[in-house]
Amino acid sequence: MATNASNTLYAALRTLPVQLPDQVTGGSVWYTVGAVVASLLVLEQLVYRTKKGHLPGPRWTIPIIGKFADSRSPTLEKYIESWKSGALSAVSVFNIFIVMSATNEYSRKIFNSPKYAEPCLVASAKQVLCPDNWVFLNGKAHVEYRRILNTLFTRKALSIYLQTQDAITRQHFARWLIESELSSKPGTLMNPIRDLNMVTSLRVFCGSHIPDHAIATITEKYWVITCALQLVNFPLAIPGTATYRAIQARKEAMVWLEAAAASSKRAMAEGKDVECLLDAWVMEINEARKQGKMDREFSDREMALVVLSFLFASQDAMSSGLIYFLQHLADHPDVLAKVREEQERVRGGDFERPTTLEMLDAMPYIKACVKETLRLRPPVTMVPYKATRPFPISEDYTVPKNTIIIPSLYPSVMDEEVYPEPEKFLPDRWLDPESPANANPQQYLVFGSGPHRCIGVEYVMMHMSVVGGVAACLLDWTHHVTPDSEKTQMIATIFPKDGCIVSFRPRKHD
Numbered sequence: 001m002a003t004n005a006s007n008t009l010y011a012a013l014r015t016l017p018v019q020l021p022d023q024v025t026g027g028s029v030w031y032t033v034g035a036v037v038a039s040l041l042v043l044e045q046l047v048y049r050t051k052k053g054h055l056p057g058p059r060w061t062i063p064i065i066g067k068f069a070d071s072r073s074p075t076l077e078k079y080i081e082s083w084k085s086g087a088l089s090a091v092s093v094f095n096i097f098i099v100m101s102a103t104n105e106y107s108r109k110i111f112n113s114p115k116y117a118e119p120c121l122v123a124s125a126k127q128v129l130c131p132d133n134w135v136f137l138n139g140k141a142h143v144e145y146r147r148i149l150n151t152l153f154t155r156k157a158l159s160i161y162l163q164t165q166d167a168i169t170r171q172h173f174a175r176w177l178i179e180s181e182l183s184s185k186p187g188t189l190m191n192p193i194r195d196l197n198m199v200t201s202l203r204v205f206c207g208s209h210i211p212d213h214a215i216a217t218i219t220e221k222y223w224v225i226t227c228a229l230q231l232v233n234f235p236l237a238i239p240g241t242a243t244y245r246a247i248q249a250r251k252e253a254m255v256w257l258e259a260a261a262a263s264s265k266r267a268m269a270e271g272k273d274v275e276c277l278l279d280a281w282v283m284e285i286n287e288a289r290k291q292g293k294m295d296r297e298f299s300d301r302e303m304a305l306v307v308l309s310f311l312f313a314s315q316d317a318m319s320s321g322l323i324y325f326l327q328h329l330a331d332h333p334d335v336l337a338k339v340r341e342e343q344e345r346v347r348g349g350d351f352e353r354p355t356t357l358e359m360l361d362a363m364p365y366i367k368a369c370v371k372e373t374l375r376l377r378p379p380v381t382m383v384p385y386k387a388t389r390p391f392p393i394s395e396d397y398t399v400p401k402n403t404i405i406i407p408s409l410y411p412s413v414m415d416e417e418v419y420p421e422p423e424k425f426l427p428d429r430w431l432d433p434e435s436p437a438n439a440n441p442q443q444y445l446v447f448g449s450g451p452h453r454c455i456g457v458e459y460v461m462m463h464m465s466v467v468g469g470v471a472a473c474l475l476d477w478t479h480h481v482t483p484d485s486e487k488t489q490m491i492a493t494i495f496p497k498d499g500c501i502v503s504f505r506p507r508k509h510d
């Protein structure tokens with residue numbers, strides 16, 4: 001078993017072919033160096049094989065780099081192959097031992113075992129997001145911080161954000177229509193959706209406490225941060241590296257985010273209306289302190305770091321979700337027709353009326369489409385965790401301490417017993433409360449599970465319903481299908497390999 005790794009290793013070491021000569025001279029230096037290198041390479045293989053135990057995975061690891069080449073250009077297809085190889089499988093990259101789970105049972109066990117494993121962001125994350133960011137908390141400190149942040153996603157708070165989301169979505173659609181008319185060629189959805197999400201997030205989080213030109217700067221710079229936080233990256237912040245550029249971008253963003261927090265505190269003290277997440281938070285803190293339920297302050301920096309963490313957690317996943325959503329609706333005209341029918345009914349034919357929570361409550365069909373799109377193309381296909389101690393994950397395998405252990409989400413949402421015809425976009429599977437999809441909520445791991453489950457679930461459902469719903473009302477769009485439309489590229493999350501090429505026209509109503 002892997003827990004006996006060190007004993008086995010020492011036993012094996014005693015048998016290594018290392019003989020140091022009495023006098024190290026001339027050619028014998030080379031002999032010694034060669035013997036040491038050879039011993040280290042053998043040792044590397046022994047450590048790998050001992051940790052791996054009986055798990056599927058390559059029997060030998062490529063010296064030093066392991067599966068580095070594969071991890072530089074990850075594809076969903078390669079991951080699907082390794083998930084098929086076993087419920088748990090192992091690889092090594094640069095001597096970092098990695099165990100991946102492919103079943104729902106093991107993935108949920110990892111998510112829900114904070115005693116043994118905790119989230120482990122990529123190596124550069126602490127430098128980019130700052131080591132004192134709340135996202136790096138675990139255990140009791142995390143639970144307490146998260147309890148406060150949960151209050152930012154209540155129905156009351158969401159109804160404030162919704163007005164902003166609806167207004168910004170309409171502004172962007174108006175711009176897309178002008179750009180589409182001016183351009184002779186259809187373009188990909190990647191940048192338009194990223195911009196829409198970034199502006200929406202910054203306005204929802206910071207309201208008017210951040211000027212327009214700062215939103216433009218942060219939106220432009222944020223891509224640099226996304227690139228530095230991909231699964232595999234050179235982690236040293238040396239000028240010229242992605243990590244270095246991301247740190248510079250973060251510093252610039254933090255200046256504006258801290259100023260926004262300070263401005264929100266002033267506005268709330270002056271009795272102004274709550275218009276964004278920062279305002280809602282300031283009011284929440286003031287109220288809790290007044291009632292004696294809280295005895296701490298949140299500094300401008302702490303609040304700015306939370307906004308930064310929300311941007312980091314949401315930007316890429318939300319872009320992936322929305323791009324696939326518009327792609328699926330365009331590829332399934334029957335589904336789009338039903339979405340339009342629901343929109344027309346709920347909005348009473350008035351497409352200019354801003355969306356309200358009550359309207360969304362009356363739109364089960366679009367919510368089913370959102371759930372289905374996130375199931376079929378889950379933006380986050382896996383989440384890296386780290387074993388903080390030997391983790392007895394099954395009766396016959398204990399994950400060694402410090403292993404990167406990755407609960408995979410994709411195989412769960414592709415399980416054909418729970419989701420018959422899993423490769424098809426079938427929103428109706430969510431409409432029957434008795435359907436296997438609804439009867440097995442534990443299978444839907446799109447947002448993770450356990451203490452670190454995504455905090456933004458309701459916000460995501462709302463945002464995707466607004467963008468998809470308003471698009472169905474105001475836009476006609478054509479998806480220009482290419483051989484790469486159904487292939488995926490993995491950035492931090494997944495996207496259509498061709499970026500989803502579309503053209504827009506204003507929708508004509510009868």
Ligand code: HEM
Nearest residue numbers: 310313314317318321379380447448449452453454455456
């Ligand atoms: C389609 C969009 C999104 C998807 C698919 C998604 C998915 C996920 C997943 C899989 C996790 C890891 C959960 C775990 O370890 O159990 C996560 C964590 C998180 N998400 Fe999301 N997310 C999305 C959007 C958002 C948004 C909009 C926000 C903020 C407003 C957000 C904030 C967070 C935060 C803060 C965490 C870490 C929570 C913690 O450690 O306590 N996410 N998300």
